[in-house]
Amino acid sequence: MRATPTGRQLRLGTELRKLRERAGLTATQAGQLLGVKQNQISNMEAGRVGVSPERVHTLACHYDCSDRDLVASLSDMTGDRTRGWWEEYREILPTPLLDLAEVEHHAHQLRTAVTVHIPGLLQTAEYAREVFRQDVPELPPPDIEHRISFRIKRQAVLFRKSPTPHHAVIHEAALRMQFGGAEVTRQQLGHLLDMSEREHVTIRVIPFSAGTYAGSGQSIYYFLGPVPQLDTVNLDQSHGPVFLDAAAQLEKYRVLLGRMESTALSHDKSRDFIHNVARSL
Template sequence: MPGRQNPTLRQRRLGTELRRMREQAGLSNSQLARLLGTTSAYVAQVENGKSSVTVERLHAIAATCMCANQPLIDALADIIVDREKGGWWEEYRGILSTDFLEVAELEAGAQRLATYTSTFIPGLFQTSDYARVLFAQTYPPLAQQHVDLRVTFRMRRQQAVRSLDLPHAAYIHEAALRMRFCESTVLVDQLESLIVGSERPGISVRVVRFDADVLPSPSENYAYMAGPIAELDFAQMDTGHGGQLFDAPAHLARFRALIAQMESSALPEGESRDLIRSIKDEVESKHA
């Protein structure tokens, strides 16, 4: 069977976990292939996410690798069962970069979210006008139709996440609330929308003040998507060259520690709303 040319993020993660399962059992690629009665090439393709694997084959691999982590096996089986269900983001494949699609795919498979932004309002809380300003300021400049496409995609992401009722802890640095890269009316509307959004069930918006004692590193914007089990969590960080994904246990542990630091240094929810409202009133009064 020919391999997939473009495996999805979850298909690649399935392969990664199967490779880890094999390595933890101390088996080489060829040893596992021999025990399963298949070829090394097939094992390599599966571990790269480029060849499909059935639930039965998954159980055979887990048994051969002496994996006793039943929650992990069940979660991987769910990925296999869901693999033919294309998400809404697939409509944009080949039109938008995979960075956009992968974030949407991660959110669709998450059980809860945690985000930190230091330069702008989190994407899942942005108004369309605010998002349009952000995309219009990318370099090199985008054509208007591509700006509109990205805004539409972001609004669909918001709708999709809200329909899932995912718990979301959003930590926002005060600098992001005060950035004036858009017209004051756009910023005022955005801050008001953020206040309203922060009052939805399951949503926690907390501000990290300029004078916070601790500012967890890294200072970049990042998101943590908790999967059905901890082993299938993902972290994503914005960089100057696009989004970077992390799934290695050591990296995930580091991001969990960063979020715990954020939890201890950010203002409580009520005080955060008060600060956002005061900044909104300040912007309004200066440009009345």
């Protein structure tokens, strides 16, 4: 039995519980259908024990789930049991950060919208260092360096053989916040421009002139899964990442991101905008 299930294992269990509840079955009733005790169902739904692809299909049948794409995606989630690179930080960084890297690694597409900071996957090491230096309570220097190396390793999803598409909406305020001073900011904006030349990276800017817009003030990180039901939202809070996956929450943030994107400049105009901000420093 697992003592500390990963975020992905917990999500699989959560989705199995949702299927059971939609079927109107209790854990005891589900156990009877499967020929196991109620606590076995509870442990599967809590991510404490592994689930085979065959068992996922059996449960889906008992739960009258006819969504083949969802069942296939849930089955795929049982197969990857390798330890990700983020496990190196298991005793060093908070667990939610490791869950963030795991979800990010498996995401089919990434969408971000930020107001004050440059998105983490697009940050330079020096810029990230200045952001971490503002944490309260103040982080010891070794902890800052661990977080920087962790953030840089997360960026591998944008450079691997099949890079993950990343669509970022960045408010002008984030471009003008001089973390580390003008030179660090200039280098950061230059890095943004370099990344924006990659086919799978789209950067769009919301200028001050756009005025108010839906979702202003929020930092939203949206992970697209293999099917919409397996999408995940991450809200970056001062105490760490907060993950949301309820259907209503996912729909809310899809709408918010859509409205933010409709307010932003085009990709090409955003590149010109970033270039002009960098020249003004």
